[in-house]
Amino acid sequence: MITFGQIKKAVLVSIWFMFLTFPIMVIRVNPVEHIVEWRWKNMLLVGVGSFILSFVWHYFIRRKELGAQKAELGEWAEAIPLAQRIRSKKTLYKPALVAAGIFALAFPFIFSLYQTNIMASALIYVMLGLGLNIVVGLAGLLDLGYVAFYAVGAYAYALLNYHFGLSFWMVLPIGAALGATFGILLGFPVLRLRGDYLAIVTLGFGEIIRIILENWNEFSFGPSGIANIPRPSLFGIDLSVHNATIYIYYIMIGLCLLTIFVVNRLQDSRIGRAWIALREDETACQAMGIDKTKTKLTAFALGAMWAGMSGVVFAAKTTFVNPASFTIWESIIILCIVVLGGMGSILGVIAGALVLILMPEYLRALSEFRMLAFGILLVVMMVFRPGGLIPNVRRTYKFEGVANDEKS
């Protein structure tokens, strides 16, 4: 299977990389002793490494192309993703769901508090991902300032509690409402924009919110943030840190379930379809009498709502908020969760959030390479699975002939 051409290509790649990395990998100037070290060993490592990597890379690309060819010829039944197969089989789907449910419920008792804490923050990102999924995945509006709504939720709890002593459970719906309101506020000016322009304006919006929080000292206490935010209480009982963490974990499980339920219902509702339709063809939508303004605004509002809620939980969980938690980087991570997981796919977004948030936590030893790994992961994903980890498959049915159809 290995042809001469492939080897030649790999050799060329490795030579190129050796040349490219020569200045940083081989030469080392020692300014104290005025000598130049030549680390030829590194060059060899780079050469061999890139040779192997390029070989593996091309092997997988070829395999992918072959698969696509075969699928076209009909030799290979179109590869149905594993998650889809599990979903389509009732006998597999139910036990899998029950197992996942039991695992989620038992998690705090099996694993340490540290793990529970990490899982709770991962669940916050699941919720954020699902919210952004409405805007990006369903309605196709690229929103790079999503973190702004997250900040709105977090500061809503922090400030309302500081000034008025409102409890977590009172602020949770307020945070959601505020998130939605800000979603509409952002939505209005960007209604006419699409694609790149929309991305830039939303990016600006996210930064505006952060900069306001950073500089308006009288309102938000500036960069020093707000500390001593109370954790949620259970029927008026204050919990110990240990119990509160577990409690927050369960709150997040509940909220995630709520989000999944609502987003799932939305997807199959008329407004959900209108979002998809709007993403596909705006003019046709208008010709059908779909109100562009209203539909887009509901997408922004309903997406931002979840961010507002998860912001409240975030503030309660960390007991401290400051603007540094709401940088553009957060927006990018949430967007990556949606893209990596699979746009428009609920399961995909959950998987994406767990992978992207949990992996850096468990690979702390390699934290220096986090960005590198992140980049590589994204590139590899886009080449081999452009649809995401668990791509969104809308329910489709195969044409089964006339006789069959008339019965139904």
Added chain:
Amino acid sequence: MLKLQNVQTFYGNIQALKDVTIQISEGEIVSLIGSNGAGKSTTLMAICGIVPPRSGEILFMGQPITHMEPDRIVSLGICQVPEGRRIFPHLSVLENLDMGAFLRKDRSQIKRDMEYLFELFPLLAQRRHQAGGTLSGGEQQMLAISRALMARPKLLLLDEPSLGLAPLIVKRTFEIVRKINTENKTTIFLVEQNANLALKVAARGYVMENGRITLTDSSENLLANEGVKKAYLGF
């Protein structure tokens, strides 16, 4: 039923429609013919409110709709089958139809209308769960027409229904258009490049050139008109 009075439309600084005046009465099939870029589609976009006119007036059943939002216009009973069909490729046939009924809330009536359309287009019934993008061009055209009919329009605007379709399917499409007109009493405003076919279906026609209506007459007279023959019928 529909009246365009001296409508002028601009894209930026470029004038697309110049003093267009068109009148359509209830129950008619009227066609608008003209070559590429004459402003035919723009006329429809102006009626639908997607590209609102800069001056002039559009009246629908006596009511001015000139600067109404597109969705209000649809709710009044004007629905467009856009050029190039523009169905939603990732939505199933059923979902596409449901999008057509977006402004309606009477579920049982919607269901009945769907059944009626499936009777009209049995092929769509077979493919009701298939994604719209996987249909053939002809089927997509049927779907686009059905989708527009789901809005229960009083006036149906058809933009180049023959575009990119095989002659046999074009013929069928026009048969359906006539059927819709006679069965549902739906008024139809047909925009076509294929002047020959359009004029055979329609009772009256308008000829458009460079954004201006240059000629209007009954279809018979237009078909016999030397200028039209030369320019659009290829004789």
